[in-house]
Amino acid sequence: MSKKVTINVIAEMARVSKTTVSRFLNGKFDNMSEATKERIAETIAELDYHPSRQAQALKAKNSLLIGISVADISNMYTSRLLKGISDYFQNTIYQVLIMDGDNSIEREYSNLEKMVTERIDGIILQPLVHQPDHYQLLIDENIPVVQVDRYTEPFTWPAVVSDNFQKSLEVADLMKSKNYEEIIVLSNHINGVSSRMNRYNGLKTGIENTNITIKLIEIDDNKDWQNTLQSMLELPTKKALYALNGQVLWEIVRFLKKHHIAIPDDVGVIGYDDDMFADMISPEITSVSQNPQEIGRTAAANLMQIMNDETTLSKTIRIPSTIQMRESL
Known part of the structure; x- marks a missing residue:
């Protein structure tokens, strides 16, 4: 034996x-x-x-479960985020309970209720709602929480995010250096999602006191967004499209291909996060490359620190991203 x-x-x-x-x-x-x-x-x-989680839980008088609530598990960014979190907890006594909000506030709330019922020891939350009191009504103040990718305001719990505002300032500098006259921003709904708001506001701040104009198209539940975009592209100015996430970027690429609009001759294109495919098409797409695996790992490490030491951490940790210059601008 x-x-x-x-x-x-x-x-x-x-x-x-x-x-x-x-x-x-x-x-x-x-x-x-x-x-x-x-x-x-x-x-x-x-x-x-x-490790025997049941035996350790009885000894420690807690569940040894970490609850992870994500906005949309089908998003490739989310899968890489979860990879970083799971890798961190792999060789610890903790097990992770992953729940998908499916971009539904109601489903997210129901998932969090189940987590609380399971007596989870900590939560990593990618919030769908911008107001903290929505969550504080449910999550006991004794449960450690770290937000990831997004955050509520005013701040209640620490957050680990990309350097969204700063990187969009750099995108604005890039647009100025390329002499673009108009930037069309395409996104899922922006209001209430801190990552998208910071990307949009960073771009606006970066082109202040210039002649560059910004127009915004939110494609959520907007069946006319393609017609709106086509009308904008017909105007005689030098334009660039800025997609605020990878999923929207590929919607744009499909649209331009369908309508035989050439990149970058007819319009420039840049995306925030590219799902790691932007250099696999022709022309290659300029993109902001995030590090979701490191964001996830850092969030997990910070949650563990809070649970072990009851440490008060800084409100926000920003993980640097990088602009990958390619052929589309």
Whole structure:
């Protein structure tokens, strides 16, 4: 019969103390070297060790569950975000409970109710509602929460997001350097979604005191958006289209291809987040490349810190993104 794998066995094989293994499994990495973490992780994988969550939960008197509420799980950005979160918790004592809001406020609220019922130990929330009191009525103040990708205002919980405003300022500088006269912004609804509001406001701020004009088309529930866009493109100015997320970017590309509108000769195109496909078409599309996996990992690490140390963290952590210059501008 094979020897039962215990923390003592892991500690012996990894040449560390039992306490160090316990700290690793609880996500307490302070003062732990990367080499030590890697050695413990490799030992756990080699031994195929799986902590008994039920036993640990009884000992710790909590659920050892982390609730993750995302706006739309079908979005490729979200899948990469979840990858970062899941990777962080992989070798800890915690299990993750992922729930999809499907862009429905009602469904999101129902999901959060279920999480609270399950006595989750912490929540990572990609909020669909901009007002914090919508969530505070449901989520007990003793439950640690970290927001991800978006945030409520005024701030209630810390958030890990992209540098949306700053990067759109840089997009504005790029538009000025290319002598565009008009920027058409296309997006899902903006109001109440902090990431989209910051991208839009960053662009507006960046072109203040110039002759560049901005027009906005929100494509949600707008069956006429393609006709509106076509009419705008017929006007004799040098134009660029700015898609505020990857899904909208590909809607634009399909529209331009269908109507035989050439990129960049007839219109320039840039997208915020490109789902990693923007360099696989011709011409290649200029895009703002986010790092959702690092956003997810950072959110998970911050939630763990709050749960372990009851630490008060900064309101917002911004993970830098990068403008990938290609052929479409």
